[in-house]
Amino acid sequence: MTKRWQIVKLGLVLGLMGSLLLGACGAKQPTSTTVTRTDYLKHKVKVPKHPKRIVASYLEDDLVALGIKPVVQWSVKNGSGTQAYLKEQLKGVPLIDYSLPYEAVTKAKPDLILIGTSSAVANGKYAQYNKIAPTYVVKNGTTVTWRQTFLDVAKVVNRQAKAKKVLAKYDKQVQTTRQALKKSGQHKVAVLWVTNNTAYMVNDNSASGALLYQDLQLGEPSLVKQVSKSATADWSAVSLEKLAKLDADDIFLVNSQKSASLFKDPLWKNIKAVKNNHLYQYGDSSSWQYSGPIAYSQMIDMVKTDLLK
Template identity: 40%
Template sequence: MIKKRLGLLFSILTILFLVSACSSSNGNSSDSSNKTDNQKTEVTLTDAKGKVVIPANPKRIIAPYLEDSLVALGVKPAAQWSIGNTVLDYLQPQLKGVPKIGWDMPLEQVINNNPDLIIFSSATAIQKGQYEEYKKIAPTYVYKDEMNADWRKQLTQMGEILSKQDKAKEALASYDKKAADAKSKIQSSIGDQSAAIIWVNAGKFYLMEHNRFSANVLYSDLGIKQPDFVKNLGDAAVQWDPIALEKLPEIKADHIFLISKKGDAGLDLLSNSSIWNGLDAVKNGHVYEMNDPSFWTINGLIASEKTIDAVEKALVK
């Protein structure tokens, strides 16, 4: 009888052991499956061309003229936008050693840089109708115009593309704090005095509307007063017409940020002009020459941060 009971007990323990082992095996299988699900290899998004499947964690990205958003997210591209030897100067500390690629993205150059993801700022940025050719090289994402026009939306979307949404949110929150701190200091320094941005390029003068490039930082993020002349310009259009030297007195800005590269013919024209030298901002020493136009004439988080630093340094004494 004792032997029978021991045999029965042994059988029960054996069954319980087997059930437990199977359960443990199934649990590990479930964990493994969940882990696989969480490590997706592809992401499906909707861009200007429709549905696009891109790698979830791309390593070699080419995104011409979108490098600001990449760098803001801690990503170094496989190649950087250029026109000849011209690159985005303000990003060179982060892009040192990154090879250049022509602004029109020649197919041979793209192939040689071996991208696993190509990103275009808009459909119109794709030259010669070669969208299908780029797709054959690597998955290709094309920004919608409304997403690219606003650098905040551009950065947020880049976070979506690269699975770095949290990083994008952190970067935007940090920027907002920086802008708010600078705004407070600037308003304490100059009160309701106005400012304008004039870009000198190839001997011509361009006055920035309130929402063009760095002017958006000046007037929206930093709350600096617009001169009435700038207000009357309205929103920035795609076409950008120069302003005549004779019109400069009508701006009536208390402060002027003069954006140019050293040696531009327009600077000599201004310095020798009685019209320019007669402006109140000039006579009061409120003209600030900025010799790196690269971050003043582009939209982007890093460009905007550098604009804030330059404006604060000039106006807060």
């Protein structure tokens, strides 16, 4: 073998080795675009690490608080009922019926479907939704707090750091408001919702009840405790005869029927807070019927306005 050929051969070998080294350095290792999560019903779900098109009916508050705009928003009665307190944040977002029809969900082209209640995927519905997009059932039920639900949503959409900031800000708001309320004196409060000429009382362990009695530590009337013990939902119907004995200093009223005849009944007019003009009324566009960091923050502002005059 000639010396010249030896030099050429050495050059070829070195060149090949260099190419291999450069290729190894420059090649990107395959990255996973999904992560497997176990949902509340023990489904193993491969969800996108950074979902872009999320359907999450009735979980919009959580998503918006995390800086995410869903592709559709919850509604009832053919779109006449929506979460109006999120009107600005959900501007331009199409409506979807609360029952989440398969056709409407498919049309939204989601890359992730979040389900807020276990009952929504009963009787084979989970499999149907999961064919459309990865479907994750978040923590829910009477023993699950709104914080647990919020943190579960944050985990599945990969926004845990943002969730911690949201909760820290909320907790600070709660603390300062709680201190101000204590300085103003003791307040026993109740939340009522009137619709179809019927009064409903909120459960002390959910929705606005959890905010008032647990977070803000306001006084809980004996009737609220009594109704909450047998409550099977956030709101329970209460007769006027029982309401007449309501020992609340203040009542927050979600008035969905201003013309309801019960408001003219002597029993209603003689309720302690009503008689003392400590009745604070809000419409369906307020956040009083909902839960979540945004709804609760807004409710705190309303409580401060009403009770710290």
